[in-house]
Amino acid sequence: MAQKAVLIVFAHQSAASFNAALRDAAVQELTDQGCRVTVSDLYAMKFRSSATQDDIIGELKNPDLFQYGEETMHAWMEGRLSDDITAEQRKVEEAQLIIFQFPLYWFSVPAILKGWFDRVLTQGFAFTLQNMYSGGAFKDKKAVLSFTTGAAETMFQPDGINGDINVTLWPLQHGILHFCGFQVLAPQIFWSPAHCPAAARLQMLEGWRARLRGLLTETPLASAPCELFDLSFQGGFTLRPAVKEQQETRPFGISTGHHLGKPLPPNNQTKAPSEDSTDSRK
Ligand SMILES: Cc1cc2nc3c(=O)[nH]c(=O)nc-3n(C[C@H](O)[C@H](O)[C@H](O)COP(=O)(O)OP(=O)(O)OC[C@H]3O[C@@H](n4cnc5c(N)ncnc54)[C@H](O)[C@@H]3O)c2cc1C
Incomplete structure (x- = not known):
């Protein structure tokens, strides 16, 4: 079997942290499996989190009205993105699997990792409006969020004080x-x-190591494939009428976000369909 390339994007300040222990476990386990593992240690790299003009080498297309998305798309096409972004984009291109390892900050990722998303996933390189979601640029790659929390699991249940973790994860995993x-x-x-x-904690580390042994062959989370939608501006990128009709009798929405005003499909953002029989697309 060809050697697999794995990228770990790591966002914790401390080498003595539990997150660092989880990263090290992943490096060791995946290397033992014969994978080529690369780590982007964002704080150690002093990775810049803000999306600014400094990300573009050379002249701006429109200096009077700076539009980050437009300017970086052109810079990507012309090979004029800053070196730190280009280096991360090469790692993404090479990887079959990306693991994001971080502590949960404000129901989301630390700013340095949000900056990685903002700056590395340039329009053109990571998506276009014609190629997104199940037709997206990285459709042959896998990604997984591996994170620690301060809160207990019960706090992130649908009846817990923080609300359903599936809702928390939707913007990161889907968006x-x-x-x-x-x-x-x-x-x-x-x-x-x-x-x-x-x-x-030792059990958590052991559980992670055990999962890493089969991670590369896991089934992904269920999502609503692009074919379900009318991908035209006239159609508003909404569900096709026939699909809407089919969905009417189903007890749950299609996904956490595509809930269609019905109960959310349980565990939609936390369990793959094989582990959970409530995939309402079936
Ligand atoms: C700005 C901010 C926002 C936050 N927002 C949220 C939020 O929205 N929701 C939420 O739930 N939490 C939130 N938190 C809390 C945060 O998610 C937790 O503090 C973090 O996830 C804990 O992980 P850590 O790696 O930093 O733990 P650490 O404190 O580094 O580690 C925990 C324990 O593991 C030990 N350890 C380290 N290495 C090993 C090893 N090899 N084996 C065994 N034990 C080891 C450490 O010594 C320590 O005792 C927030 C925190 C901050 C600072």
Whole structure:
């Protein structure tokens, strides 16, 4: 079997953190499997998080009204993106799997990782309006969020004080990763490692190592394929009427975001369909 390339995008400040231990476990486990593993250690790299004019080498197309998306798309086409972005884009191109390892910050990723998304996933390189979601640039690649929380698992249940983790994950997994085409694997969540006994942390590490042994062949999360939608400006990129009709009798929405005013399909952003029989597209 050809050697697989894995990129780990790591966003924690401390080499002694639990996140660093999780990163090291992934590097070791995947290397032992024969993968070529690259780590982008964002804080160590002092990766810039803000999307600015400094990301473009040379003249701007429209200096009077700076539009980051437009300017970086042209810069990408002309090979004029800053070196740090180009280096990350090469790593993305090479990788079959990307693991994002981070602590949950404000129901989301730390700013440095959000900056990686903003700056590396340039229009043209990572998506176009013709090629997105299941038709996206990275449709043959897999991605997984692996993160730690401060909160306990119960707090992120539908009746917990933080609300349903599936809702929290939708913007990251659907709005960023799947938008660019990635097949998104079920997230690996380490609930509250700072507030549990040391033995529980060791179990978490062991569970992660065990999952890493089969990660590359896992089935991705269910998502609504592009074919379900009228992908035209006249159609408004909404569900095709025939699909809407088919969905009427189904008990759940299609996905966390495409809920159609019905109950959310349980675990839509946390479990792959094979692990959960409530995939309402079936
Ligand atoms: C700005 C900000 C926003 C936040 N927002 C949220 C939020 O919205 N929701 C939420 O739930 N949380 C939130 N948090 C909390 C944050 O998610 C947690 O603090 C973080 O996930 C804990 O992970 P860590 O790697 O930093 O833990 P650490 O504190 O580094 O580690 C936890 C424990 O593991 C130990 N450890 C380290 N290495 C190993 C090893 N090899 N084996 C065993 N044990 C080890 C450490 O010594 C420590 O005792 C936020 C925090 C900040 C700063």
